[in-house]
Amino acid sequence: MKNEERTIFALSTKKAKSALAVFRISGKNSHKVIKSLSSRKKFKTNVASLNSIYDGKNRVDQTITTFFKEPNSYTGEDMVEISCHGSISVINKITEVILKKNIRMADPGEFTKKALLNNKLTILEAETVNDLINAETENQRRIAIENLTGNLDKFVKNTSKNISKLLADVEAIIDFADEDLPKKIYMQIKEQKKNICASIEEVISRSSISKKIFDGFKITIIGKPNTGKSSFINYINNKEVSIVTSIPGTTTDLVTSSLDINGDKYTFVDTAGIRKYKNIIEKIGIQKSLESAENSDINLVFLQKDEKEKYKDIKSKIFVKSKFDKNKDKISGIHNISSISGHGIEKLLNKISRKLKNKPVYGSVFSRERHIESLKKALYLIKLVKFQEIDIDAENIKRALMHINGINQTFDIEKILDIIFSDFCIGK
Numbered sequence: 001m002k003n004e005e006r007t008i009f010a011l012s013t014k015k016a017k018s019a020l021a022v023f024r025i026s027g028k029n030s031h032k033v034i035k036s037l038s039s040r041k042k043f044k045t046n047v048a049s050l051n052s053i054y055d056g057k058n059r060v061d062q063t064i065t066t067f068f069k070e071p072n073s074y075t076g077e078d079m080v081e082i083s084c085h086g087s088i089s090v091i092n093k094i095t096e097v098i099l100k101k102n103i104r105m106a107d108p109g110e111f112t113k114k115a116l117l118n119n120k121l122t123i124l125e126a127e128t129v130n131d132l133i134n135a136e137t138e139n140q141r142r143i144a145i146e147n148l149t150g151n152l153d154k155f156v157k158n159t160s161k162n163i164s165k166l167l168a169d170v171e172a173i174i175d176f177a178d179e180d181l182p183k184k185i186y187m188q189i190k191e192q193k194k195n196i197c198a199s200i201e202e203v204i205s206r207s208s209i210s211k212k213i214f215d216g217f218k219i220t221i222i223g224k225p226n227t228g229k230s231s232f233i234n235y236i237n238n239k240e241v242s243i244v245t246s247i248p249g250t251t252t253d254l255v256t257s258s259l260d261i262n263g264d265k266y267t268f269v270d271t272a273g274i275r276k277y278k279n280i281i282e283k284i285g286i287q288k289s290l291e292s293a294e295n296s297d298i299n300l301v302f303l304q305k306d307e308k309e310k311y312k313d314i315k316s317k318i319f320v321k322s323k324f325d326k327n328k329d330k331i332s333g334i335h336n337i338s339s340i341s342g343h344g345i346e347k348l349l350n351k352i353s354r355k356l357k358n359k360p361v362y363g364s365v366f367s368r369e370r371h372i373e374s375l376k377k378a379l380y381l382i383k384l385v386k387f388q389e390i391d392i393d394a395e396n397i398k399r400a401l402m403h404i405n406g407i408n409q410t411f412d413i414e415k416i417l418d419i420i421f422s423d424f425c426i427g428k
C-alpha cells in the first residue's frame with residue numbers, strides 16, 4: 001500500500017489540559033476504525049454526533065464525533081474528527097486505543113500533504129496553511145487568510161497568462177522576420193513587457209515588507225550604562241525581562257523580547273551599556289550591542305544628556321532620554337520618556353510603528369524564499385528582453401514563464417513537499 005493510502009491519525013490540538021481536544025483520522029479505514037471504537041455503529045456524513053469511545057468494554061470518554069466522506073473532507077479522503085475532553089489522561093487513552101487499531105500516527109503536516117495530493121489545496125495554499133496556524137499578529141493573520149483563499153494563485157495565473165501572451169507576440173515577430181512589422185505592434189509589445197515587469201516588481205517589494213510582518217521588526221536599544229534601557233524593556237513587556245539595578249553595567253548580554261504593536265510583531269533587544277570596557281565580558285557585551293544595532297530596523301539610542309554626535313555611525317535611530325519623571329529638561333530631537341510614570345512611551349511606540357510601516361500591506365504577498373527567488377529570476381529574464389535578437393528574447397521569456405509557473409506547479413512534488421512540510425505541526 002502506498003504511504004498516502006494508509007490511514008493515519010493525530011491529535012490536532014495541543015497536548016495540554018483544556019476543555020476539549022480534537023483527534024483526526026484520515027484514510028480508507030477511518031469509518032471502520034471509529035465504528036470499532038464507538039458506542040455508535042452508524043455515522044451520518046458531516047453530522048456531529050454524541051457517542052462514547054470504548055477500550056473493549058470500558059468507556060474511555062464521551063465525545064462528539066463527525067464523519068466526512070471522501071472527497072468532501074479536508075484531506076479529500078474519508079475522515080473522522082473526534083472532539084473529546086481535553087485532559088492529558090483522556091488524550092493518552094484515546095491515542096492508545098486508536099493505536100491498537102493498527103493505524104499509523106501522522107507525520108507533521110501529513111493531513112495537509114494529503115489535501116494537496118488530492119487537489120483539495122494548491123501548493124501555494126498548502127504553504128500558507130502553516131502561516132495561518134503560526135500567525136501571532138493581526139497583520140500576519142490577515143495576509144495568511146488572504147493567501148489561503150487563492151490570492152497568490154490568482155497572481156501567478158495572471159502573470160503566467162501575460163507572459164504567455166508576450167511570448168506568443170514575440171514569436172509572431174520571428175515569423176514575420178523578413179517583413180516590416182507596423183511600429184504600433186512593437187510599441188504594444190514593449191508596453192506589455194513594461195507592465196509585466198512593473199507588476200512583478202511591485203509584488204516583490206510588497207513581499208519584502210511582508211517578510212518583516214512574518215519575521216517581525218527588530219529594534220535594538222543601545223546607550224550608556226544606567227540610562228534606563230532595561231527599565232524601558234520591562235515597562236513595555238509589563239514584566240521583568242531584564243535585571244535592573246542602579247549599578248552601571250547591569251546588563252551584560254543581549255536580552256530579547258517580542259511584542260505586538262498595532263498588529264505587528266516587534267522584537268526588542270536590550271543590550272549592554274556602551275562604555276570603556278574593564279574586562280572581556282564587557283568587551284564582548286558591547287561588541288554584541290553594536291552588532292545587533294547594525295542589523296536592526298530601528299535603534300533606540302538612550303542618552304544621558306545631549307550627546308547625539310557620539311552615535312553618528314548608528315543607522316536608523318531615534319534618540320530617547322528616560323527618567324522624565326525626575327528630570328524634565330527638553331532637548332531638541334530627543335524623545336522624552338519615563339519608565340516609572342509611562343510618560344511618552346506610547347507615543348514612542350507609535351512613532352516606531354509609523355516609521356517602519358507607512359500603510360498596511362494588501363494584495364498578493366509572497367512570504368516564502370522559494371517564491372521570491374522565482375519572481376526575481378523571472379523578472380531578471382524579462383528585463384533581458386530588448387527586442388533586438390528576437391530568438392534569444394523568446395528563449396528568455398520561455399524561461400521566465402517556467403519560473404513563474406514553477407511557483408504553483410507540483411512537478412517537483414517530493415522535493416517541494418519536504419521543504420513545505422518540514423516545519424508543520426503534527427495533526428495539520
Ligand SMILES: Nc1nc2c(ncn2[C@@H]2O[C@H](COP(=O)(O)OP(=O)(O)OP(=O)(O)O)[C@@H](O)[C@H]2O)c(=O)[nH]1
Nearest residue numbers: 225226227228229230231246249250251273323339
Ligand atoms: N526615576 C527613574 N528612574 C529610572 C527610570 N528608568 C530607569 N531608572 C533607574 O535607573 C537605574 C538604571 O536603570 P536600568 O534600566 O538598569 O538602566 P540600563 O540602561 O539598562 O543600565 P545598564 O544595564 O547598566 O546598561 C535604575 O536604578 C532604575 O531604577 C525612569 O524612567 N525614572
Ligand SMILES: [Mg+2]
Nearest residue numbers: 229230250251
Ligand atoms: Mg540594562
